[in-house]
Amino acid sequence: MTRLEKWMSTLLVLMLIWLCLVQDLLNLGYSKKFHDVILSLPVYLLVTAGSYLLGTLGFRLANFNDCEEAAQELFMQIQEAQADLSSKGLIL
Amino acid sequence: MATRTDQVVGFGLVVFSLVIFIYYTIWVIILPFIDSDHIIHTYFLPREYAIIIPLAAGLVLLLFVGLFITYVMLKNRKPAKKTN
Numbered sequence: 001m002t003r004l005e006k007w008m009s010t011l012l013v014l015m016l017i018w019l020c021l022v023q024d025l026l027n028l029g030y031s032k033k034f035h036d037v038i039l040s041l042p043v044y045l046l047v048t049a050g051s052y053l054l055g056t057l058g059f060r061l062a063n064f065n066d067c068e069e070a071a072q073e074l075f076m077q078i079q080e081a082q083a084d085l086s087s088k089g090l091i092l
Numbered sequence: 093m094a095t096r097t098d099q100v101v102g103f104g105l106v107v108f109s110l111v112i113f114i115y116y117t118i119w120v121i122i123l124p125f126i127d128s129d130h131i132i133h134t135y136f137l138p139r140e141y142a143i144i145i146p147l148a149a150g151l152v153l154l155l156f157v158g159l160f161i162t163y164v165m166l167k168n169r170k171p172a173k174k175t176n
Contacts, residue, residue: 033124033125036139037120037124040120043120043146043147044117046146046150047112047113047116048113048116050112050146051110051116052109052113054105054108054112055105055109055110057105058103058104058105058108058109059102059106060102061094061102062094062099062101062103063102064093064094064098064102065094
């Protein structure tokens with residue numbers, strides 16, 4: 001199952017549940033206030049997802065880090081490769 | 093390392109998103125169950141705007157993303173044409 005399919009099926013299930021609630025297929029018989037809240041749930045989901053993504057973005061930005069160990073390792077590997085190549089007669 | 097500005101902007105974004113989430117939750121989920129003459133209703137716009145504002149903001153965002161992509165693609169196409 002690809003990532004797209006996973007998200008699509010989740011959204012489909014949520015949409016079906018929401019439609020059941022809006023049409024009151026289970027005959028729960030809730031009041032007008034509850035119905036108003038249920039009607040606005042998709043937009044609420046959108047706003048929640050948006051603010052979560054914005055928060056994640058901000059948090060990752062605040063904790064952005066250099067990878068000094070990886071840079072060191074890469075530098076070592078470049079030097080190793082250069083030494084190996086020049087020992088085989090390649091002029092760098 | 094993340095500089096001072098990065099940290100300020102990053103945590104500013106976190107706080108901003110939390111404020112949006114809490115305000116919107118109160119507005120949409122909790123407010124219908126509070127009496128309509130309660131003082132808290134003066135701090136919120138009418139309920140229709142809880143739907144209209146996010147949709148309008150989403151449309152504007154999509155518009156800007158589209159404009160940006162169009163701009164970048166047009167800008168990247170010109171040098172390729174000159175070499176032909």
